[in-house]
Amino acid sequence: MSPKRFDVHHHILTPEYVEELAKVGVVEAGGVPLAQLEQWKPEDSLAVMDRNGIDAALLSVSSPGLCFGDAAKAREMARSLNEFAAGCARRWPGRFGFFATLPLPDVEAALSEIGYALDTLGADGVGLLSNHEGIYLGDPRFEEVFAELDRRAAVAFVHPTVFTGSEIPSAHNAGSPVPTIQSSVLEFVFDTTRAVANLISSGTLKRYPNVRIVLSHAGGAVPLFADRLIDRSEILAYVQKAQAGEAAPPSPEMLERMMRAASEDAFELLRGLYYDTALSANPTVLSALQRLVPASRVLLGTDYPFAQEIGVRYALNGLAAYEGFGEAERAMIESGTALTLAHRLGPGKLESPAVSEREVKHEDWSTNET
Secondary structure, three states, X not given: OXXXXXXXXXXXXXXXXXXXXXXXXXXXXXXXXXXXXXXXXXXXXXXXXXXXXXXXEEEEOOOOOOOOOOHHHHHHHHHHHHHHHHHHHHHOXXXXXXXXXXXXXXXXXXXXXXXXXXXXXXXXXEEEEOEEOOEEOOOHHHHHHHHHHHHHOOEEEEEOOOOOOOOOOOOOOOOOOOOOOOHHHHHHHHHHHHHHHHHHXXXXXXXXXXXXXXXXXXXXXXXXXXXXXXXXXXXXXXXXXHHOOOOOOOOHHHHHHHHHHHHHHHHHHHOOOEEEOOOOOOHHHHHHHHHHOOHHHEEOOOOEOOOHHHHHHHHHHHHHHOOOOOHHHHHHHHHHHHHHHOOOOOOOOOOOOOOOHHHHHHHHXXXXXX
């Protein structure tokens, strides 16, 4: 029997979601026109998964998230998307799990949705964006969210988005300072890295070590810039005291020791995160990632349907061709580690909860024949 394959980076869209985004002028995600994807349905995913030997996928919502500029609409759409995802998991048990969408930056509503999604719908974790309306992960305003996720030892799947502050990302290639470059090409990579840097410098990763964070796209630029993602607060505080005459000026040797300690601390935190292979299964990225974490921290991701079926093949063929991983390590990446994170995928998966009337409506739509 061939080893199983589990895709942790697999997206959903619903006609209602695409329609509501269009109402506020958002017609693309990371430069990809949503019109190309609005006909997606779960059966499409299953067909692609079957053609490529993928047994199960964890569903999530991609950028631009719930960028409606309306907190009530964001709450409503988060619930709608979560019930739809739960319907997929119920109709195809063992084939789909999901990360719940949260209506951030509304913290109170997000806490409520965490409880509903995890306790009632049986979500495998939650999905977070690198920033929500310009507020980055690690910001003090999200402290209660991370405290709750830590209390639950929850999985948090972090997907990048663009930075447009509180403005709705309705412009073509929104968030990209170079209008001719799709924002997903560079800005997604950089925004994940910004979020991780803030999670480190804010102390969030230290305060909430039980949150099991999965970073999309091999962590963006994190494997390449890991040496720069350190918490410099202690060093800066000492230098400021020295400048105020409250401490002796630090010697180069002392500063070097403090920098080394901060770097070792940051690397320990980064090694505690998980990294998926979506759009990243090439020797340059994988070799950098392998120097940062063991294979047990790497997960298969495809970014379907945004990356289309070619993205699925890219991920699988790239992993197969990369000489740095042995057969056992590839098996761990493609399935073993995912089983420790997602309760729906393994032999002991939880029974699906009862489906609400709203979820049934979405489930009926999702199984329409084309």
